Structures are given as C-alpha cells and as structure tokens.
Amino acid sequence: MERPKIGVFSLTGCGGDQLMILNLEDVLLDLLSYFDIKDFQEISSFKEDSDLDIAFVEGSVSTKQDLRKLKEIRARCKMLIAIGNCAISGGIQAMKNGQMEILERMKRVYGIEEDIYGVLEPKGLSAYVKVDLEIPGCPIEKEETLRAITSILHGDMPDQFDYPVCVECKLKEYPCVLIEKNLPCLGPIIVAGCGARCPGLGLPCIGCRGPIKEEANAAAELEVLLSKGYDEEHIVNLMRIFCANFGEIKKITEIIRRRSGKGRQE
Amino acid sequence: MNRERRIEIAEITRVEGHGRVEVIIEGNRIRDVKMAIFEGPRFFEALVEGVRYDIVPDIMRRICGICTASHSLASIRAIEKAFNIIPTKQTELLRDLLIHGEVIESHALHLFMLALPDYLGFPDVIRMARKHPEMVKAALMLKKAGNLVHNIVSGREVHGMNDMIGGFSKVPNEEELLKIRKAMEESKRTAQLAVDLFVRAGTPKFVESENILMALDPGEKFGYIGDYVTISTGDYYPVEEYEKLTNEKSVDYSHARLSTYRGSPFMVGALSRLLLNGKKLSGTARELFKEQKDLLTHRNSLMNNLAQSIEIVHCVERCIEDIDALLSTGLVDEVVEIEPRARRGVGAVEAPRGVLYHDYTFDEDGRVVKANVITPTAQNMANIEKDLRIATQRLINQPDEKIKRVLEQIVRAYDPCISCSVHLMRIKS
C-alpha cells in the first residue's frame, strides 16, 4: 500500500492530543514511517500544500481564523479525524457556552469589551464540516488512537466505544466510587475507552471523554447526584466541563434553570 | 525615503501552539518586531468563576498539554494556601517527583525533537531519526521515563488527575516507584548526551545582550517549587506580589501588552533558574554546571537549550533521590480534611519554561470569585521580541532566509508554549 499522506493540525486547544501521539514513544518512529507527513507544525518544519489522505485535527473552532483553517483542511483531505474532546465538542472552553457571552468573557479576562480576536463560541469540528471519525478524550487515549490508526491502515474504520465508563469500571473490578464514597461520578453517562482511569484511582469520572451521544440519561444522573447531596449548580458545572455543547447536558441546564428559577451566570 | 523590508515567518514550527513573527525594516532601522499569537483565547479565568474549588484543578490543568502537572500543582497550591492546607512530607516528595518528571518529559521533547534538528540541519526529528536512529530512540526513552512519572504519580501522561488538593488520591506503591527509578537509572546516559550535544552545538552570539533573570527560590535544594521569586537584580518578592513582577504594560515598540519588570523585559526558564539557583544543584548536574559556566551566560538566551539539558541531568538524579526518600519511610494513604474559606491564594511553580502563577479568590462556600493565571511564555514574550530585534539588527545585511532561520531558532530556544499563554493580548493584524 502506498503511504497515506497525512497532516496533523491544531486549532484552539492545549496541544495535549498531538502530544499523546508523540507520547507513543515505543512505537512512534515505526508509526510515523507508515505515513508521508505533509504538515505537522508541532514537530516539523517540513510542509507541503498537497492533498491529504488523512487530516488529524485537534482543538476547537474558537475563532474565525480556526474556522477558515478547518475549511481549508477539509477541502484538502479525504478523511478528517477529530482528535480529542475540543475537536469533538468544543472542549473545556465551551463550558460556559450559552451561559456567558463572549464579550462578557473578554471583559472578565482581558478587561475590554471588544472582540479583538474574532472569537466564536467554541464548538467541535462537526458543527461546521463533515467529520469522518472522532477519537474522544481530554486527552485522547494512546491505545485507542493507535488502534484506530492501525485499523485505518488495515483498510477499515475502527470500532468505536458506544458504552459507558461504568462498563470498563466493572471489567476492571473497581469498587464504585459513587456508591462507596458518594463521589459525583459521571461514569454512567460518559463514553468508555479510558479503562475507567479515574474510578481506578478512587476518583469520580469528570467526563473528559464526553457523553454517549443521543443515549446518556443525564436527567437520571442529575437525580442520582442530587440524592447524594450535591447542589444543582455544582452538578451542572461538573457536567458542563466537557459536555456543555451536548443536547443531553444542555437539557439539564434548562431543567435546573427552570427549577431554581435562577442561574448564577446570567 | 527608505524602502520598507518585511520579514515574516507565517507560522513558527516545532513549538507548542501557533504564533508568527513579523519584522519590518526601514533602511537600516528596525521599525517593528512582532511576535503575534494566533491561538484562540480560551478564557480559563472566566470558566472557573462560580466553580467550586474541588474541580478547579481539573479545569485549570487543561490550560496546557505539555506542562499539565505544573498547572495542576500551581492551581492546587493556590487553593491550599487559600484554605490553609499544609501538605504532608510524603505529598511534597511526590509533587517534587511529579514536577521533575514533567521537566524531563518536556525538556526531552523540546531539546531532541524540536530544537536539535536546527543544529543538525534537519527539518524534523523524523528525518533526523533516519540518520541518527539510535540517538532518537534513546531520546524517546528519556522522554518516556519522564512520562512514566506522569503516568504513575498523576495517573496519565497528559492531564493526570491523581494529584489533587491535599495530596494524592491513590498513593503509588513501591513496585511502581521502583519502575520509575529503573527508568531513570537507564536514562542517565541519554541525559548527559543532551548536554554534550548542546555544548558541541556551539554558541551563536547574535542575541547577546543584557537579560534580567527571574526564577522561584526553590529553598535549600535546586527545584521547581517555591514561594518567593528571586531576580537577577537582587530583588526578592513573595509570589503573592507577582503582579509587581509581571506588570502587563504597553511598551513603546510594541502595541501589545507585555510583561516587564520595572519597565524592562525579563527572562524566565531553565537559564534563569540555573544562573540564579545553580549553587543549589548537587551531583552530576552540579559538576556539569560548573564545567559549562562560561557558556552559560545571562547574556545569551540561546543558552537556554544548554541549561535545559543540564536540568534534565538534575531531574533524572532528583527523581531517584525522591524515590529513595519515599521508599525509606514507606508509603501511606493520607486523607486531608478540606475546609473552604473566603480567601485568596497564590500558587507558583517553575513550569519547564519558567515561573507560573495561579491566583484565586474564593467565597465562603469555596467557589471561585476571581482567578488569574500568568504563564511563563507570556512573561518571556517581551524578552523574545527584544532578542528578535537585536538579532535582526546584527544580521540586517544578511538575506531574509538566513534571518528567518535565526529568528525561528531564537523563538524555539525559549521553548515557548503558546497555547498556554492565555494572557497574551495580541491581535493578529
């Protein structure tokens, strides 16, 4: 097979997902040798404006500049792979979407009420262009990423996780932190693939892989956490860290707003 | 009238994040030097407003993928100070281990994979690996050793979650620590190799100029955690007064707000740390520091690369030392009671690229009222521009391509982490 031409790009994010690829130290050189790398700004000064078989894109669309770049990338690649939560759903920076206006954010952080960056409300790539594959996580998992890549090199599309973190939590025989320690674990509504890292450390899942789309029962999760004594505002903040742009979680914000008749951030 | 000459690096490569450099020359005079950032802002300080303290580190560590543990620790320390939580000895050792591991990972990535190709004449490490496979493999193993610390102590390579307010959720066990220790023993040679490489790389002099240096005072031993800032001017401040040091001010040659100290740009990072705190080094790193004293001058910021390489040697030895100290007393699970207070706390650590401050104010329920983060790259930016200006001036008669190469090399030497420069106010023109 001819070596696929690839590019690795980043929009607005922390660089952690590209870094996870570089963290595949044991196989990195082997892995890269399967590809003809045309653009990888983080590690290479070599650049060629050719068509691409695969573009890996990290980061959210948070500025008009990001959007321009994304559209250029989409136009030149056959397969677009969104890597990481930012690229899938806007990431952590989308946490206050729909709650705090961009200008308000400008004011709070930079002290000016003017959008000098051309900022857009952070969203994932699929809000704007067709995405062929999404590899979730904040950051992505090395193992899953490698397996997705080998599957693609093999000519297939990888199988994707469609079940919650709880499944892996039990496959690893971890005691449930929600039941045992009353911690606000989001595992039941979050996509598996991390091997239940957080419960494995005795910590609650904070949802870094995003919800199971069109499936997560966020309303039931809310009820469970309320019954554990957490207040609504905290639960919403927690769910919004990584999931603010998802319908299921937006709904929760709505339910709570209606219930309490207030919203701190309005 | 003189013709205007424009030198532009559209996108700086082999750095974390997106930036570009633009120099405008009129005749023999440099009219403008700009390092523009076109990283989208993420407004972290606004994100945590109203958020309860216990998930603040989870949010804030995501400012940066490379120095994630630094952000994590700065954030945790700020909160602990606000709530008067005193970490245990074991926690301090584990944190020390964690941040040293992070420095190894970050420096190894920067030196071998991003900076070295410049010196050996390759566009990237992939091509460099074809010529020097053994060296690149060794470098990757060094980087992996650093990541192993992340993995075991914080839970994963990037955005680990195990380090939290008050300590660690799951304390690593003996077996795991011995695994790190072994990896460190095996990395010693590669660490020294880095020093050799950068000593041999020579000392380009095109940025020579006075630099003000700034670093945290690590206490007795060389390290990355501290509560006071020491400055090459002889000044000394508690971190709570960081605003005096990082004054974000407009300067005449730039339309951005840049960090200056008493009106002058300053430098943070490995070189500053070594020159200010080098006396506190021990072991091989101390020897190497002495040997290379002449090369390591505060007048040449490119020496930051060499300084980083010596730091790797230090970190590798220190990780072993920390592990031995931890194992000698045995590891125990610790539970810390946290009681939120309506207070302010400032936490600082030396991230791989320099001093990092997190500053939070809480209400009585422990919700963030106000937050501020100052990253090292943001602090360095004024100094980078100063260096770019000086270098351009010296090379003004050289062709554009040559100037570009040098400018990019200078930027890279600072190992800038643009995505975490959340505070940089720069408009892409």
Next chain:
Amino acid sequence: MVRVEVIDNVLAPSPSRIIKIEKMTEIERLFHVKFLSRDLVERFVYRPGQFVEVGVTGVGEAPISICSWREEPEILELCIRRVGRVTNAIHRLKEGDLLWIRGPYGNGFPMEEMEGSNLLLIAGGLGVAPLRAVLQYALKNRERYGEITVFYGFKSYELMLFREEFLYLFREGDEQKLRLYLSYEDQNDEKCKRLAEERGERIVQGVVTKLFEKTEISPENTYAIICGPPIMYKFVVKELIKRNFKPWQIYLTLERRMRCGIGKCGHCIVGEGNSIKYVCKDGPVFTYWDALNTKGMI
C-alpha cells in the same frame, strides 16, 4: 498436572478462498467461496436456511445465510450486503482472497418435513438470499414437493438480487412447475414496466403483499416460508392468516445481532417470561406459532 484432551475450538474459523465475486447491486455482492481443507468440505453438512459466521481478520465476523444449495458443498454462495464494518471489509476483498468461516449454524428449514407439500416462498429484498437455497433444494428434489410458488418483492429492477436467475424463472419457470411472481416498488421503473407488458399476470407494482391479489393461494397442504425485512413479516402473515394458514404452516427466518452463532454470546436471545429462545440455535427459522408465543420475535 491434569491434562485435558484436545477438543475442537468451535470458535476457530477455517480459511476459505473466494473464487468468484459477482456484483449484484451497488451494495450487494455474491461471493463464491471454497474451503481450503477437503476435510471440512466433508464435515460441512447443511440445509437451506442455515448460516455461517463469516470473518475477516482484524475486523470481525458476521452471520451470513448460505444462499445456495448443492449436495456437494464444495462451494458456498454468500450474498452479502455492505452495511457496517465487517461487511464493508468483505466487500473490499478480491477474488483469491481468504474469508474465515465457521458453521453451519442454526436450524434451517425442515425440508424433509415439508416433503409432499406445496411451497409458497415469500421473499423481500435481501431476504431472497436464504430462500434461494430453499428454492435450489426444492428444484433439485423437484419430485418431492407439490406446487412451488414464489413471491419476490424488491425496490427496483436495479436492486433486484439474482436478477438473471429469477428473470429466467419468471419467464421459463413453468417448465419446472414453478410459479414466480414479482413485485417492485419504484413506480417509475421502466424496466419493470416492460416486464409487466411481457407478462403482466406475474408482476405488480407495489409491496410484496400485493402479489396475493394475483393468485389464489390455498392453505391446503401448503407451507409458507417468509424472509425479508422485519416489517414485512407482520403484513405477509396477516395475508396468510386471512387465507386460513395455520400458524405452524408459516415459517419465518429472523435476524438478530450475533457474536458467536452458537448460543453463547447472548445477543440474539428473544422472548419473554415463559418463552425465551436463541435465534442462532433455536432458529433462525421459526414457525409463526413460535412467534405468537415468543414476545418480540417479530
């Protein structure tokens, strides 16, 4: 140490070579596969309605009906629609490549029991695949069965599977005492309209149940065998019941997700309370009587 005698690994697939691929539609292809080991050919005894697990290394396995019937099962024919990971991977294979096969699995149709009776085969879309095996079996043993009537419904001429074969039977089937009726859904299908001009009494525009208007179907000594998309069953069964078919005269073959094909992985379990079954080993062929007693079966 206790040593256990070596037993066959029922999950281990056997390699078989794709000797021919025929493109049937954009998404369906017919694969002719041949086992590499002679041994296997001899052991591989199957009946119409059974299926095999077809695998591609690195991707996985999918249950696929055997759509042919020969006494010597040297060659199996598999009509495969491209819908997901495994089936896409199978479609990428070329002649000469390997497929990994386990089976045959499932109960299949009780061909012996139906001997001496009339057969009414009702197929919709891809459902024609297993019924083709029934048909081949019945035609090969023509003397053992009475009247054979086939209803075959499809969307359009282009999407008609095994077109050549069925058009041949449509035109010449009477020689073999076979009445074949066709239905097509696409109103603007010119080619089908032409077929209607040619032999209007055997083809209608509409869904497959419309074919009941075309001919008298008597339940007398007749078995109805249905295979098609799940929604088709309800309508077809209704027509049959209207015509006094008894629930045990109606056979259906079902589809479910399956991972093992042999009653272990649990995915194909259907039913509630008193009646609960594995589609893979208790089926995939069931009578309508089973369906009446097993909630959620159809």
Next chain:
Amino acid sequence: MMYLKLPREDFDAFFKNLQEYGKIYGPVKAGSSAYNFKEVTTLDEMDLSYNRTIVPPKKFFVGLKEKIFEFDEKRAEFREVIEDDPRKVIFGIHSCDIHALKLLDKIYLEDMADKYYLERRRNAILIGIDCHPDEHCFCKSMGTSYATDGFDLFLHEISDGFFVRVGSMKGHEIVAKNKGLFDPVGSEDIEEFKRSQKKRLDEFKLELNLSGLQDMLELAHNSQIWDEYAEKCLGCGTCNLVCPTCRCYDVIDFVNLDITTGERVRRWDSCMLRRHGLVAGGLNFRPTRVERLRNRFNCKGSLLEGMLNCVGCGRCTVYCPAGIDYVEVLRKIAGD
C-alpha cells in the same frame, strides 16, 4: 457425600497445600464494602466473612476481557490463545455463585462446548464456604442458598474448625492427599452443622415470591413499571456485568502495528447497552431503556437453559448506581 472435619489448627496447612493445584484466589477487600476475588498467598489476605464480590467468579472461566485468538494474515493463520494458567483454586466461593456456574456450564459446555471455558473449568478447584445473608441476599427464595453439588470441597464453619463436604473426585483426591489434616466428623460436629444451617436459614430477611413469575413477567409486557424504571435507569450496564448468570459477550478484532498480525478479543457485554440489539440498517430491536430493562428482567426471570437465570446474590441491586432494586421491581411485576 463424604463428610470430614478440618480442625482450625490445620486450616493454614490445608490452605498452603492447595497451592500445588494452582494459584489460589480468594475474597479480598477492595473498598469500604466491596470485595474481589484476587490471588492470595496467605489466609489472612482474605476476608472469608465477605458478603459478595463485585464481579462474580465467572471471570475465572470467561475472562472479563480476554484474547481468544491471534492471527496472521500473511500466513493465513488463526492461533488460539488461553492467556492464563487454567489451573486455579477458587477459595471461598458462595453457594449462589456455585449455582450460577452450573447455569454457565449448561450454556458454555452443553452443545458445542466453548474450549476456553472447558479448559479452565476442568482445571479449576472450587472450595465453597458458608456465608451469612445480608439485607440484599435472596438466594433462599431462589433455591440457591445451599449447594448440593458443583464444588470440590465445601467448608462450613463450626466452633473449632470446619465441617467439610467433599463434592467431587477432585475434592476426594485433595482430602486423600491431606489425610493427616482431616478428622472424621463426630456426632457433636454433625449436630453443630445442623444447628448452624438452621440458624443461617433464619437469618434471611429478603424474600421473593417466585410462583408464576414467568407469567407475571409476560403479562407485564405493557406495564408502566418499565417506563417508570427506565426513567431512573442510567443504562450503565453495571447490573449485567456484576451478574453471575449473565453470559453475553462481545467480540472485537485488533490489528497490530505491522498491519498483518492481530488478535481477536472478547469481553463481557450487557443487554442494557444500545449496541446489544442493533442490527444492520440501524434497526434496533431494543431501541430504548424501556425495552432493555424489560428484556433484562425477562431474561433473568426466565427458565432459559432449563433453570432460573437468577441466583439471588443481590449484586445488581447493590451495585446499581441508580439504586434500582431488583427485588422491588419483580415484586411490582408480580403485584406483591
């Protein structure tokens, strides 16, 4: 059946001698109230008064997530892999879990035996131990509170040691080899055993009426109860994964970086998950939690494989993050 007595002072020696049959796995505390079967080398690592483990001992026979084949595309090879040493001693298994294994035996061994299961099952030694019910145990109602077979040895604690039942040839072999450690049972021992069994039966608090359960389930097909619980249910799959009688597994292939070799892996699955009932074309036979819950309860309450598919261990209730109480649901179904 053969009955013996294991005096307390011989317990440790007995335990040590078992190592000759493979690694020993026993109940070990894993959290504030949770236990797991883990490898143990000494008696005191175990807590033999445990109530239940998180995942059932089924994991010893069908791996939670296990490689079953390695393949090589170039060489057209499928090579079977049994990753662990099938020789194991499972120490301290409860009666309900033994009953569950009997059901799994039917599934995995009758009619096209699963080789992986068989290898491990034949090589494993099961040492049962008496337990005391907590508020979630309802095995008494399910008829699984006492194991009459399906184990090699069964230990019942009495005042100065254990009353031991020998349940198999292998069990016989073990006691024969350790002759010196066992005493014959005396009449006081028998009396004590009887008393303790009676006392144990009296400890059960939770009961479930089984009569007509299958009909009740079928009749509840359109019941509101499913909707009510589906609203609470998180669809997390925990209930299936901790269930000792659930047998669903999923299979997936992975390719190595050389792109020609790889592995086939199977892992425990759950019918509460979306994919379980999904087939080609996006059709889902159990599209929402309503159908999935109904299916789960029906499967558990059925007589698939000729026996009840629930052994009353209480795990699904204890570990359900949404707090859905299995017995409560079935009681509502039955109108109790």
